[in-house]
Amino acid sequence: MPASSPQIINMGCRLNLAEGESIRALLSGRDTIVVNSCAVTNEAVKQTRRAIRRARRERPEAELVVTGCAAQIDPQAFAAMPEVNRVLGNAEKLAPAAWAAADPVRVQNIMAVRETAPHLAASFSTHARAFVEVQNGCEHRCTFCVIPYGRGNSRSVPAGAVIDRIAALAESHAEIVLTGVDLTSYGPDLPGAPSLGQLVERILAHVPRLQRLRLSSLDGVEIDGRLFALLTQEPRLQPHVHLSLQAGDDMVLKRMKRRHSRAQSVALVERLKAARADIAIGADVIAGFPTETEAMFANTLALLDDCDVVHPHIFPYSPREGTPAARMPQVAKEIVKERAARLREAAAARRARWLQSLIGSTQQVLIERPGDRGHAGNFAEVRLPHSRVGEIVTVTIKAVQDGKLIA
Structure with a gap:
C-alpha cells in the first residue's frame, strides 16, 4: 500500500473491525500503522505483539500506534516495545484530539466513560458488509473475562444515530452487521430504556432499502419475546444466531458466573429451530475451565449436538491476570489443549454434516472479494462463478469442497 495510507490491523472481534474503519477515516493520508489489539485470551495478546513486530519490519518508517483492549488494559507493556511510537486507549482511539496530540501514552480510565457516540466510518469500501457499533462495554463480570476492563461498562448508541448511519451505509452495502461487546444489553442506559x-x-x-441485517454475538438469556419474533419471522434478519454459550455443564457455568443454565440454552435453540428451521447456530465455547472434570467436559461436548452448533468458536481456557477464574484450581495445560481439540473435532464433524445437508438447496449469497466467494444468509461460505462484489445472488448448492459450499 502507498506509504501515505494508514494501515489498520484489527485483531479479534467485529467491534474492532467497525472501529478500525472509523480510525481509517480519521487518519486519511497519514503514514501510520494502527494495531487495534485484542485481550480476550493470552494468545490474543501474543498475536498482537507478533503483529506489531511484523508491521514494523514491513514499514520501518511509519508511525506505529497500538490501541484496543490489550493496550487499554496494559498500556505500559506496549509503550515499552521498541517498535511502538504511541499507545491510545479504547476511548481515545476514536477521538480526533487524541490523534492530534503527541503524548506517547494516552489512556483514560475506561470505567469513567459513560457514553458511546456514533463513531461510524464514512464507508466500508474494502468490505462487502458494513459493521455498525450500537453498544460498547459490559456490566457483567464473568469470572474468566478481562474485556470489561478494556471496554468499560455498558453504554448504547441512540437509535436515531444508528438509523441515520445505517440509512447512509445501505446506499452502498447490501448487508449491515450490528456489533457490540454485549449486544443484547443494548438500551437500558438510554431514555425510555429501549431493547435490542x-x-x-x-x-x-x-x-426499507436495507436488504440484509445480521446480529453479532447474543447472550441467550437476554433474547426477549420481541427479539425472538424478529429472529424467527423477519426475512431481512439473517437466519444466523451466534450464542455466548461458553460451557454445557451447570457447575462450570455457575463458576463462570454465567446467567443461564444448560437446559435454558438447549430450550432456546429448540424454540429457534422450531420457529425457523433454517437458522444456523454459532457458539462460543471454552475448553478446560478451572475445576472442569472429565464429566463436566462431557456435558460441554454433548452441548454441541444438543444445540446444533455449526459455527463453532472453540477457545482453550486462558487464565487472565486479575480475574477470579485465574485464582481457581487450574486444569493441566495439556488436558486443556486435548479437550479443545476434541471439541473442535466434534464441531467440525457436525458442521460437515450440516454443509452436506445443504446440497440441492437454494441460497442467497452476498458476494465478497474477489468476487468468486461469499456468505449465505446462514453464514455458510459459498464458492461460485465470478460475480460483482456487493451483490446478492441466488444460487443452487451443488457440492461441498474443503468445508465450503460450491454453487
Missing part, C-alpha cells in the same frame, strides 16, 4: 429488539424493529422500519 426495539432497535432492530426501528432499523427495519426506517431503512
